Amino acid sequence: MSGPRDDQMRRPWVSLKDFFWLVYLYPLRFLAAILPVPWLQRIGSMLLPPLHLITIRWKRLLTNRITAVYQAKSVKLEAGATARRFITNALFRAMDDLVMDKLIAEKRLRRVHLQGQDNLDRALSLGKGVIVLTGHFYANRLAKRYLAQIGYPMASVRNRKPQNRALGRFAKKLLETRYVEFLHGIIKDELFLQDEDCALQIFKRLRLNGLVNLHLDASFSQERVRYPFLNGERLFPAGFLRIVRLTGCCIVPMLCLGNSRELSVVFENPLDLEPGADQHEFVSVNLPKMARRLESQILRYPDQWELWDRPQTWLAIRCARLVL
């Protein structure tokens, strides 16, 4: 098995992503602090054409992956255009992150479509807290900050130090910590999986009838179960279902789409969980349903799901098969 040192050795000294991060974390972030929001949004639009030019290989890779999934599902899709929109959405999200505090404080989110709020209210009325289940969609961060503003504060369960395989050694050493701090500043209300008391903190939130957001497609978790997903397999976190079983809380799937120009938040019906005789059965009857629901969200809005280019779905699972 490869260790952190091997991982370090495989990285190039500098990658394209290092350059993006450097520009993003310094000149752009400083500009975002002093410029009005519409100016920064204009800068974002101006950056789009060069970004599309320098990400041709990346788009080709995405197009191939998206095509493979949709062919396997026998669904027609213009994969090239989807990959192009994926890159555009990535840029808009990055620009929104830069001005997140201003967007919220200045109440700049004017075109917000909130659907299924009654689903969330119904789940909250049971008084046992709600786990808001999402996939990694671009609009999540913005949606959660907006929801907190309108009276639905939500703790996000996260990996304290997310892996970033596309980084070179330069950014890994000099920029990663800065980026992680930057993300903490955006997301704000966080619980970290690495913390010894993470499950207790989730429990505490639920007991206070609060909202806790979990990503079903998160690759970092202590307990994981493998299920078919898209046209391959994926490891899904299962530990949170132990908390669900112990607390009797509701699970409400949430889908966040768009960006600060137009944001859409959909709360789906609370999941009808089947009781299992034990934890293993509880996971095996309920987790696949959640995975199917997430898969259908991704297939409906492929350009909004940010994990197409993360290797877990594709390569890592195949490697894990060889190792385990």
Next chain:
Amino acid sequence: MQEKSDIQSRIRKVLNTSLCLGLPEEELENIKTLDEVFGVDSLAALEFVVALEKEFTITIEPEQLELAVLKDLPRLACYITSRL
């Protein structure tokens, strides 16, 4: 009101059963903190809390749901005694 030592002993029994530790009674009696028990992670601590609430028919207040409180068995016993 029950003796604090009785409460402590019941807490240890709950710990043993809820986390399926299978420890013999004499070994169990020596445990003072959860740190002495191998393999108690965040989820296991939660299982322990829920089992405690069931055993003593109490609801542990959110401000007491801290690892520092739960790990220290004599302190936990004091808290539970005060809630009975």
